[in-house]
Amino acid sequence: MSSSLPVCPHHSLPMCLLERDKTRCLSPAAAEQWGQLLPTSLLLGKAGIMASDCEPALNQAESRNPTLERYLGALREAKNDSEQFAALLLVTKAVKAGDIDAKTRRRIFDAVGFTFPNRLLTTKEAPDGCPDHVLRALGVALLACFCSDPELASHPQVLNKIPILSTFLTARGDPDDAARRSMIDDTYQCLTAVAGTPRGPRHLIAGGTVSALCQAYLGHGYGFDQALALLVGLLAAAETQCWKEAEPDLLAVLRGLSEDFQRAEDASKFELCQLLPLFLPPTTVPPECHRDLQAGLARILGSKLSSWQRNPALKLAARLAHACGSDWIPVGSSGSKFLALLVNLACVEVRLALEETGTEVKEDVVTACYALMELGIQECTRCEQSLLKEPQKVQLVSIMKEAIGAVIHYLLQVGPEKQKEPFVFASVRILGAWLAEETSSLHKEVCQLLPFLVRYAKTLYEEAEEANDISQQVANLAISPTTPGPSWPGDALRLLLPGWCHLTVEDGPREILIKEGAPSLLCKYFLQQWELTSPGHDTSVLPDSVEIGLQTCCHIFLNLVVTAPGLIKRDACFTSLMNTLMTSLPSLVQQQGRLLLAANVATLGLLMARLLSTSPALQGTPASRGFFAAAILFLSQSHVARATPGSDQAVLALSPDYEGIWADLQELWFLGMQAFTGCVPLLPWLAPAALRSRWPQELLQLLGSVSPNSVKPEMVAAYQGVLVELARANRLCREAMRLQAGEETASHYRMAALEQCLSEP
Numbered sequence: 001m002s003s004s005l006p007v008c009p010h011h012s013l014p015m016c017l018l019e020r021d022k023t024r025c026l027s028p029a030a031a032e033q034w035g036q037l038l039p040t041s042l043l044l045g046k047a048g049i050m051a052s053d054c055e056p057a058l059n060q061a062e063s064r065n066p067t068l069e070r071y072l073g074a075l076r077e078a079k080n081d082s083e084q085f086a087a088l089l090l091v092t093k094a095v096k097a098g099d100i101d102a103k104t105r106r107r108i109f110d111a112v113g114f115t116f117p118n119r120l121l122t123t124k125e126a127p128d129g130c131p132d133h134v135l136r137a138l139g140v141a142l143l144a145c146f147c148s149d150p151e152l153a154s155h156p157q158v159l160n161k162i163p164i165l166s167t168f169l170t171a172r173g174d175p176d177d178a179a180r181r182s183m184i185d186d187t188y189q190c191l192t193a194v195a196g197t198p199r200g201p202r203h204l205i206a207g208g209t210v211s212a213l214c215q216a217y218l219g220h221g222y223g224f225d226q227a228l229a230l231l232v233g234l235l236a237a238a239e240t241q242c243w244k245e246a247e248p249d250l251l252a253v254l255r256g257l258s259e260d261f262q263r264a265e266d267a268s269k270f271e272l273c274q275l276l277p278l279f280l281p282p283t284t285v286p287p288e289c290h291r292d293l294q295a296g297l298a299r300i301l302g303s304k305l306s307s308w309q310r311n312p313a314l315k316l317a318a319r320l321a322h323a324c325g326s327d328w329i330p331v332g333s334s335g336s337k338f339l340a341l342l343v344n345l346a347c348v349e350v351r352l353a354l355e356e357t358g359t360e361v362k363e364d365v366v367t368a369c370y371a372l373m374e375l376g377i378q379e380c381t382r383c384e385q386s387l388l389k390e391p392q393k394v395q396l397v398s399i400m401k402e403a404i405g406a407v408i409h410y411l412l413q414v415g416p417e418k419q420k421e422p423f424v425f426a427s428v429r430i431l432g433a434w435l436a437e438e439t440s441s442l443h444k445e446v447c448q449l450l451p452f453l454v455r456y457a458k459t460l461y462e463e464a465e466e467a468n469d470i471s472q473q474v475a476n477l478a479i480s481p482t483t484p485g486p487s488w489p490g491d492a493l494r495l496l497l498p499g500w501c502h503l504t505v506e507d508g509p510r511e512i513l514i515k516e517g518a519p520s521l522l523c524k525y526f527l528q529q530w531e532l533t534s535p536g537h538d539t540s541v542l543p544d545s546v547e548i549g550l551q552t553c554c555h556i557f558l559n560l561v562v563t564a565p566g567l568i569k570r571d572a573c574f575t576s577l578m579n580t581l582m583t584s585l586p587s588l589v590q591q592q593g594r595l596l597l598a599a600n601v602a603t604l605g606l607l608m609a610r611l612l613s614t615s616p617a618l619q620g621t622p623a624s625r626g627f628f629a630a631a632i633l634f635l636s637q638s639h640v641a642r643a644t645p646g647s648d649q650a651v652l653a654l655s656p657d658y659e660g661i662w663a664d665l666q667e668l669w670f671l672g673m674q675a676f677t678g679c680v681p682l683l684p685w686l687a688p689a690a691l692r693s694r695w696p697q698e699l700l701q702l703l704g705s706v707s708p709n710s711v712k713p714e715m716v717a718a719y720q721g722v723l724v725e726l727a728r729a730n731r732l733c734r735e736a737m738r739l740q741a742g743e744e745t746a747s748h749y750r751m752a753a754l755e756q757c758l759s760e761p
Contacts, residue, residue: 068091068104071087071090071091072091072107072108072111074087074090075087075088075090075091075108075111075112076111084112084116088112091108102149105145105148105149106149106151106152109145109146109149109152112142114155114157116142117138117139117142117143117146118139118157119139120135120136120138120139120142121136121139121140121143121161121164122164123135123136133171133173133177133179133180133183134179136168136183137179137180137182137183137186140165140168140183140186140187140190141182141183141186143158143161143165143186143190144185144186144187144189144190144193146158147189147190147193147194148189148193150193150196150197153190153193153194153196153197153200154194154197154198154199154200158190158194159194159203159207161190162191162194162203162204162206162207162208162209163207163208165187165190165191165209166191166207166208166209166211166212166213167212168183168184168187169184169187169188169212169213169215169216169223169227170212170215170216170219175221175222180222181222181223184222184223185223185226188223188226188227188230191204191209191230192226192230192233195230195233195234195237201233201234201237201238201241202238202241204234205234205238205241205242205245205246206245208245209230209234210231210234210242210245210246210249210250211245211246211249213227213228213230213231213234214227214231214246214249214250214252214253215249217231217253217256218252218253218256228275231253232275232278235278235279236278239278239282240282243281243282243283247281247283250279250281251281251286253279254276254279254280254281254285254286254289255286255288255289257272257275257276257279258276258289258292258293258296259292260272261273261276261292261293261296262291262292262293262295262296264296269296269299269300270300270308270309270312270313272296273300273312273313273315273316274312276293276316277315277316277319280319280320280323284323284324285320285323285324285328287327290324290327290328290329290330291330293316293320293328294320294328294329294330294335294338297313297316297317297338298334298338298341300313301313301314301317301341301342301345302341310345311362311365311368314345314346314349314365314368314369314372315364315365315368317342317368317372318367318368318369318371318372319368319371321342321371321372321374321375322371325375325378326339326375326378326379326387329387331387335387336387336388336389336392339375339376339379339387339388340388340392340395340396342372342375342376343372343373343375343376343396343399343400344396344399345369345372346368346369346370346372346373346376346403347369347373347399347400347402347403349365349366349369350366350369350370350373350403350406350407351402351403351406353365353366353406354366354406354407354409354410355406355409361423363422363423363426366423366426367423367426370426370427370429370430373400373403373430373433374430374433376396376400377400377433377434377437379393380393380396380397380400380437381437397438400434401438401441401442404430404431404434404442405442405445407427407430407431408431408442408445408446408448408449410427411424411427411428411431411449411452411453412448412449412452414452419456419459419460420459420460420463424456425460425492428453428456428492428495428496429492429495431449431453431499432492432495432496432497432498432499433495434499435496435498435499435500435502435503436498436499436502439499439502439503439506439509446503446509447508447509447512450503450509450512450513450516451512451516453496454513454516454517454518454521455516456492457491457492457493457496457521458517458521460491460492460493461491461492461493461521461524461525491525493521493522493525494545494549497549497552497553497556498552500513500518500522500556501552501555501556501559504556504559504560504563505559505563507563510559510560510563510564514564514567519560519567519571519573519574520571520573522553522556522557523573523574523576523577524573525553526550526553526554526557526577526580527576527577527580529546529549529550529553530550530580530584532546533546533547533550534584547594547597550597550600551596551597551600554600554601554603554604555600557574557577557604557608558603558604558607558671561604561607561608561611562607565611568608568611568612569611569612574608574612575612575615575617577608578605578608578609578612578615578617578618579617579623581601581604581605581608581627582605582617582623582624582626582627583623583626583627584601585598585601585602585605585626585627585630585631586626586627586629586630588601588630589602589630589633589634595634595657595658595661595665596661596664596665598630598634599634599665599668599669599672600668602630602631602634602635602668602672603668603669603671603672603675605627605631606631606672606675606676606679607671607675609624609627609675609679609683610675610678610679610682613679613682613683618683619683619685620683620685624683625685625689628679628686628689628690629689629693631672631676632676632690632693632695634672635669635672635673635676635695636693636695636698636699637655637657637658638654638655638658638665638669639652639653639654639655639658639702639715640652640653640654640655640702641653641702641705641706647707649706649707650705650706650707650710651706651707651710652702652703652706652707652710652711652715653710670714670718673718673719673721673722674718674721676722677721677722677725680722680725680726680729681725681728681729684729686729687725687726687729687730687733688730688732688733690726690733691726691730691732691733691736696722696723696726696727696733696736696737696740697736697737697739697740699719699722699723700723700737700740700741700742700745701740703719703745703748703749704740704741704744704745704748708748708749711749716749716750716751719751720746720749720751720753720754723737723742723751723754724751724753724754724757727742727754727757727758728757734757734758734760737758738758742754742758743755743758743759746758
């Protein structure tokens with residue numbers, strides 16, 4: 001192998017750089033000279049000059065430099081690595097970076113191809129005296145030059161080098177080695193160019209680049225700042241895929257950034273505020289990061305700041321609040337003061353943005369403040385383990401009331417042309433969160449806004465696909481769509497249901513809602529949402545918000561049944577609703593884990609049946625019989641006889657399925673018992689059907705097997721109401737009750753009305 005380089009006297013360039021045998025490997029001297037020439041040559045736009053920066057056209061470049069064509073010809077005709085390398089160096093001297101455009105660069109690539117750089121990258125043994133990384137550095141340098149062309153950056157021959165390039169980021173070596181540093185810079189240039197192509201991020205993630213970047217950043221070696229910049233770009237482009245492929249490494253970066261954030265005393269803490277939201281995971285924020293993040297935010301927000309310093313901190317706090325609720329805030333005096341500060345700042349920001357007319361609203365910042373206000377609402381309404389003390393709650397409620405007033409003021413000015421804007425959706429969301437807990441304050445303003453809210457909800461419901469897109473855009477304003485915690489629902493109506501449930505109890509708001517067509521809209525919405533839970537749909541993948549929304553709709557309908565019975569009788573939408581309830585309850589009561597929804601459906605259906613008793617659909621049709629059989633099943637299985645140690649007599653106890661949710665269920669159960677009792681005299685076929693189900697017999701048997709002292713008075717009254725109406729409605733029912741020792745049981749429980757009814761013929 002030759003160790004010297006014959007030089008051309010006219011060009012001062014090597015004429016032969018490789019021995020003539022079959023090893024096809026550069027000599028150490030050749031590699032060394034190439035390594036010296038390349039960083040200073042600006043060949044093919046290297047050192048940051050991209051194709052877009054070069055104005056001269058190809059024909060202009062050629063006319064100024066006719067020698068280039070001869071050297072390109074020599075490059076194309078090169079028979080081995082020696083000749084190709086020599087021709088490359090000739091091209092280096094023949095052109096200047098400022099004289100080269102994209103077409104010329106592409107012609108040079110076409111002459112070189114990928115074969116030469118491929119061999120350089122995959123060569124495992126370097127010649128004696130040549131550092132093992134020099135050949136790879138040459139190969140990466142060529143790739144970096146080629147990747148300045150977007151078409152070449154997405155070429156399969158570049159994409160299949162991603163795993164190799166990724167390993168270079170974490171390779172050990174002399175940190176002061178200029179060639180190694182150049183190779184690292186070139187590697188980042190290649191990977192950044194690939195990331196800028198349409199499918200580039202996906203290829204980088206699959207090639208292990210995310211983990212390599214994380215390790216490069218955590219190692220704080222040369223180029224670690226470039227690693228962080230590229231990580232930010234990949235997370236912004238494909239967050240979910242990044243976390244799926246490299247969660248442990250990304251969590252390690254998050255921990256490092258959190259520690260840096262907590263320690264930062266200079267302007268870097270504001271930069272970290274902007275970076276950290278991108279590194280919060282879609283699953284859960286590690287608890288070990290909570291303290292550092294909260295401490296860093298407390299130090300920033302507790303200082304007097306300009307808006308550009310404060311706003312990123314508010315947005316980071318909003319992300320944490322959305323992901324973790326209040327779990328990231330420490331318990332105790334410091335935590336409660338910090339939370340109060342967060343909510344105070346958020347409310348001030350909202351008022352400043354929305355009360356001053358003509359002021360440009362920073363929608364992403366205000367949306368972040370909305371998330372912090374939601375956190376404040378949750379903590380103020382939490383009875384147990386709240387971070388806030390009662391005086392703090394009172395103060396924050398007053399402050400939030402003023403901010404909500406500003407939101408209402410803003411929404412009153414929203415015209416039809418703005419209704420599909422994401423920020424309007426976000427504003428309706430925070431108002432819905434407030435109304436879910438508080439409707440007495442700002443009562444006049446809320447009533448004034450109700451017509452708009454109904455129209456807005458109807459518009460988005462009728463254009464559901466666009467509403468989902470709006471919801472996603474809202475998430476993108478300040479809160480990542482993949483962060484854990486409460487989701488941003490895809491329709492405005494679901495946001496408003498809890499508040500409307502409260503408002504339908506009051507005469508004034510209820511009349512406005514009815515006038516604006518809210519009941520009809522709610523019926524359509526309920527039927528649409530119910531379709532998602534019907535057979536043929538996988539209910540296991542449904543978000544909890546769907547079932548909660550159905551339950552809240554039932555509560556609103558229950559309010560209307562009680563307060564506006566005439567509406568139920570005259571509006572055809574409630575007939576359709578009744579039909580759906582009747583056909584759905586039989587299968588619903590059989591489904592595990594859905595007892596609370598079944599209770600809502602059963603109770604609502606029973607109350608509506610009492611009002612719609614003359615409807616043909618309730619005259620003993622198969623659907624009506626199936627519904628009442630399912631309702632009896634729900635009502636009859638709530639309690640069982642349970643033996644007690646040391647006693648001969650059992651006690652009445654809740655059945656296991658009902659026990660865990662009885663606090664939410666009992667009101668519906670008692671209301672259902674009362675509604676069933678009212679249906680018996682209105683539907684002549686119902687008493688014989690109940691008798692065939694053996695409910696009255698089994699109920700008396702249950703009461704006879706337990707101690708009367710274990711049955712609460714309200715339970716005795718509910719049971720007696722059903723038994724009395726069944727006995728009065730049907731002779732066979734009376735006879736069956738007598739055979740089940742009904743008179744004796746009535747006497748034991750002091751059920752005077754039942755005892756008298758059974759004593760009659």
